[in-house]
Amino acid sequence: MAADEIKNVMVYWADGEINSFIKVWVSAYISLFYCYFVGKILAGGITRLACFLPVVCLFLLLPLQLHSMHLGGITAFFLAWLTNFKLLMFAFNTGPLANPSISLPRFLAVACLPIKLIPQNPRKNKTEEAGNGQMSIKNYAIKCLLMALIVKIYSFEDYIHPRIIMVIYGFHIYFALEIMLAIAAAMARGLLGAELEPQFNEPYVSTSLQDFWGRRWNLMVTRILRPTVYVPVLKWSTGIMGREWAPLPAVMSTFIVSGLIHELIFFYLGRVKPTWEITCFFLLHGLCLNAEIAVKKVVNGRWQLPRVVGTVLTVGFVMVTGFWLFFPQLLRCGGLERGLAELSAVGAFAKDVVRAVGLPVNSSV
Incomplete structure (x- = not known):
């Protein structure tokens, strides 16, 4: 990494990125305090939604205050996507925030972080827990x-x-x-x-697109999109197409929304006009997943690919289409170079801290 590039990143961060990051998250927590108490006062419905909409809009604007790949990307993913979707569910008294006994600290954690709290099991074997x-x-x-x-x-x-x-x-x-x-x-x-529920489940051993997207990849997003997009569309399409084929438009709608949200996240990262390649990536996967579901319904378990073959085809398809449609937009906005420059800047800062406390530093690292 070029020394002048690292220096530029360090200067930028010193000029205010960390301060902006703190201000953004203080604003987010103050807004969530407001949402927590509104939820205690107002019943779920249109009135609560109206009170939440200014916060939703704010969370769409806050990531624009950050420009780094790591701090800006994390903030955009957490606030503009996960937190906003959770607030929209909470407005109608559903989702992980709708527990009436949830405490304020847990409300803030669940709202801001990609987690879902589950009760501890007092009967769980301690040896098994330690081993896990x-x-x-x-x-x-x-x-x-x-x-x-x-x-x-x-x-x-x-x-x-x-x-x-x-x-x-x-x-x-x-x-x-x-x-x-x-x-x-x-x-x-x-x-x-x-x-806490796991966020990933070894996606590199997926045996099908349905397995990859539904049970292994970024499960928190799956748990958010299912009640907000998939289930409502499924209920609507059931009355038109019947229960057997209703999942097809529900799946497609979910992938369309996911593609548009990813376009928004990439805009936060690069601040460049969308090329819609990301949306095309998710549209392609939605169509292929629908084809897979349709074939499974027709075959009805009479025949299936060997597990190893399914894994190779699934992971290969995800990677090839990712190289074609997903990664180029990120690379064009300098995402890789900027991210590595930020990591190098953090490393340089850590070395300065170590030197400041009098510890030896290996200059070759």
Whole structure:
């Protein structure tokens, strides 16, 4: 990474990105305080929705105050997407915020973070719990090491074929998302003392698109889109098409909404005019998933692909279409370079802190 690029990032952050990040999240928490008490006073319905709409609009504007890939991207994903959808559900007394006994700290955590609290099971075997915890720690430790290796590989980008770089970038996004969501979940677990549902379920072993999108990839988003888009469209289409084929327009509507939200997130990251490639990516996957559902209904379990073949086809299809339609828009806005510059800037800052306290620093790192 060029020294002047790192310097520019450091100067920008010093000029106010951290301060803007703090101000944005203070504004978000104040707004959520308001929503919490409005929810206590007003019953679910149009009146509560009207009171929430200014906050929803604010959460669409707040990410525009940030320009970094990491702070801006995280804020856009949490506030403009997850929190807004949860508030819209809460306006009609549904969703994870609708529990009448939820405390204010838990309300703020569930509203802002990609988590869903579930009751602790006092009967759970402690040995099993400890074993699962150790496996989880080992799993995330391996993924953190792989993420560090990927960042290091970027230093040799000029000597690697561009398509291989695209594959590596795909793994980069997956590991970054899983680590980021795991940190958020761990923070909520420590602060709130509750178990948390997993955000990913090893998507690289998916056996079909239905398995990938419905049961393995970014489950928090799936749990948000299902009650807000899929279920209402399913109920509407059932009266027109019948229960057997009603899922098809429901699935398509869900992917359309997901594509539009992703376009918004990419706009926050790059501040460039949308090319609609991201929407095309989700439209393509919605159509292919509908085709898969239709074939399964016709076959009705009489025949299915071997598990290994299904995994290779599914993961291969996701990666190929991602290279074609998903990643190019992110790369064109300089997302990779900016993200690496920010990581390098943080590393340089950490070295300065270490030097300040008198510890030796390996200059070759």
